[in-house]
Amino acid sequence: MFKHINIADSISALSTCKLCRRIALVVFIAIFFIEGAILIPSVVNFERDLLKRLELEGFQTVQSIFRLAPSEAAPADLLAAATKQMINSKLRGGALFDKSGEQLGKFGEEIGPNYSPKSTTSMKMMETVAGQRYEIMWTPKLIGAPYFIIARLDSSWIGFELVAFVGRIIGLVFLIAFFVTSVTSIILGSMVLKPVLALRKNLLAAGDDPSNPDRYKIENASEDELGDVVMAFNLMTKRIASDFHALEYKEQELLQSKIIAERANEEKSTFLASMSHELRTPLNAIIGFSEVIKTEIMGPLGNQQYVDYAKDINSSGQHLLSLINDILDLSKAEAGKLALNEDTFDIDDSLGEALRIIDPLAQKKALIVEVNLAENLPPLLADERRFKQILLNLLSNAVKFTPVSGQITVIIGINKTEELNVSVQDTGIGIKAEDLPLILQEFSRVEDNQTRTIEGTGLGLPLTKLLIEGHGGRLDIESEYGEGTTVNFYLPASRLIAQAA
Ligand SMILES: Nc1ncnc2c1ncn2[C@@H]1O[C@H](COP(=O)(O)OP(=O)(O)O)[C@@H](O)[C@H]1O
Ligand SMILES: [Mg+2]
Structure with missing residues (x-):
């Protein structure tokens, strides 16, 4: 199936063919959007994972506080250990409460008035300064000690991580779209566009020269729909050529008949012209002499009947002469010999x-x-x-x-x-x-x-x-x-x- 693929040919075909460039662009955009649609949810997932990580790190820090405090039971020790923990962790501040929700002390940045152990007794997490701070409250049960602790954590790094992640994803989408487009273009170019372009070239050429179909026959048609089109094209040009030859033959025949008909018409005109000429001479005599007779110039005819006959001969002769003149004129005019x-x-x-x-x-x-x-x-x-x-x-x-x-x-x-x-x-x-x-x-x-x-x-x-x-x-x-x-x-x-x- 891939026997026709030739990358160099495909690329040159792509660069010169408008249709190919348009197809490549559409494929690229389509893939870009499809990839984007698939990858956007992964960005959302990634953000959720980062928040989980923040929560986990916060919890580990809190556990360290309890481990590091000289006396786990003394709030003052715990607060001092917490203040120390702020240096190497995401902890930026917090507050310690006893089991009944009374605040025992605080450290670092002031926590917000968002919630307190008095209003809620389950674990809670909330963004308090957009893109900067998260606050989490852990319950005594989670900590394993008789304290509530609210910790204020630095979440500004989540934004950076997200931007980096999105950047990586966009790069990836571009890369995939580019790769798929290239592969599609090469395959399209070799298997579809090249034969289509060959078809176009030969169609244009065959249109100008329909009588030589063998010159525009497209060889090695592939065994698919395009191959069918190519074969149909070859067949069609052949058929048109044979019709064309038949037409040319018919045209020759017609031309021949036209020449014969024209010659016959010419002969008719010549015949009529000479006949008319031959007829006019005796006719002029008939008209002239009947004129003389009917006017009785040389003496009376004696019988009125004779005078009437002579008049009839004269008028018939006149009529015949005008008829012959018309015929002569017409045949001359038809032969293009009417001199003006x-x-x-x-x-x-x-x-x-x-x-x-x-x-x-x-x-x-x-x-x-x-x-x-x-x-x-x-x-x-x-x-x-x-x-x-x-x-x-x-x-x-x-x-x-x-x-x-x-x-x-x-x-x-x-x-x-x-x-x-x-x-x-x-x-x-x-x-x-x-x-x-x-x-x-x-x-x-x-x-x-x-x-x-x-x-x-x-x-x-x-x-x-x-x-x-x-x-x-x-x-x-x-x-x-x-x-x-x-x-x-x-x-x-x-x-x-x-x-x-
Ligand atoms: N003015 C006209 N009114 C009606 N018919 C006419 C008129 N002129 C010509 N025709 C028709 O055309 C025919 C051919 O005319 P024409 O060539 O002058 O021949 P002709 O006058 O000898 O009959 C006439 O026979 C007549 O039928
Ligand atoms: Mg007339």
């Missing part, structure tokens, strides 16, 4: 143009359009065409998804963090909370009885979001189903060009 043509322009001019385009549609549905522009808006540094496209997309959604006689409010201002804040609010059909995350995905439209008849492709919002983000801004949609929708977007403060006053 930046310039400074007035925000209210852009808004005015967008509103002019939206106005006929709004009037058709009798919508109220309210505009609230902050005063002195500085010019905006952005791609003006894209900015108008953003406004148009949000306004067209507001118009599309707001029933007859609703209201649309556009607010443009600067927020607390100095960003440009554009807000488009409507009192339309709103979006359900669960649909909110979906509508920003491409081709995603909320289909229900209310919206089924509304035209659209589901490209507007995703493109709008990318356009805003392309300008370093962000989009935020809030909606209450059946109540209305508020779309806010923010462009960075750096895009607002302060004018020289």
Whole structure:
């Protein structure tokens, strides 16, 4: 059991380890108090023994008086012998009484008026001057002569003896406490603290490097609870490492899948971009020529039906072109290839143009359009065409998804963090909370009885979001189903060009 003990190691462990010092201190104090509690009664016992000794010595002195007096029967002789005895004993004075309690004479220091043979006839002992004098009365029966004798004895030495005794005891208690603490510390240090410190060191190290458990394995675990802890630690680090490796493997797999998915998305964007480009050329021809036909520039068609067909071809072509443009923009933006043509322009001019385009549609549905522009808006540094496209997309959604006689409010201002804040609010059909995350995905439209008849492709919002983000801004949609929708977007403060006053 003690095979691990190494005193030098233990001492160095103790001196550097806070926990060890605290344990040693607690052990020392505990032992000190326990020893003290055990030894205090022995001090009391010791005092009692000293008093016994005083009584015994006093009695021996009295016996000597009787032995040394020339005539044991004569009080004068006895008093003279007593006076002599005072020199080499603790006797400092006293008085002699006859059997009936009459005082026959006294010697040395005056005795106190504490008691006399007249009031009590049994042996008595009492401290008369604290720490200095004791008085004892012996009866004729104890002395073996027809006298009571009260002797005044010096007890000052008892105090000194007691102090010396207590001093010795305190020294002893210190010594024992120190010894026990040292032994406990050495045993604790070797058998408990050393493995605990090793555990601490390896735990800290393993925490930083969880994939190499063998480096932090703790060898030769003892066969006790600490050994169990050490073994559990070894097992745990191993297990964490294997989990860690599994995680790393999973992460690699995920990364691989992500790369594949990204590549697929890129390929999709490239495909869409080239397709859109290929489609636009013939489409422009269709639009251009149908325009020529429907306006009958080169002569009448002869049949109104033909004119109507040409109009249909033209408007369908326009619709298809805007759809293809959106797809092209979106795939470019997704591939990060959307080039911004930046310039400074007035925000209210852009808004005015967008509103002019939206106005006929709004009037058709009798919508109220309210505009609230902050005063002195500085010019905006952005791609003006894209900015108008953003406004148009949000306004067209507001118009599309707001029933007859609703209201649309556009607010443009600067927020607390100095960003440009554009807000488009409507009192339309709103979006359900669960649909909110979906509508920003491409081709995603909320289909229900209310919206089924509304035209659209589901490209507007995703493109709008990318356009805003392309300008370093962000989009935020809030909606209450059946109540209305508020779309806010923010462009960075750096895009607002302060004018020289
Ligand atoms: N202002 C709005 N009010 C209610 N629903 C809206 C609003 N704006 C967008 N949505 C919902 O988000 C969907 C996606 O919008 P968007 O990407 O612009 O596509 P589209 O306008 O072509 O339908 C819409 O189909 C509609 O369901
Ligand atoms: Mg739209």
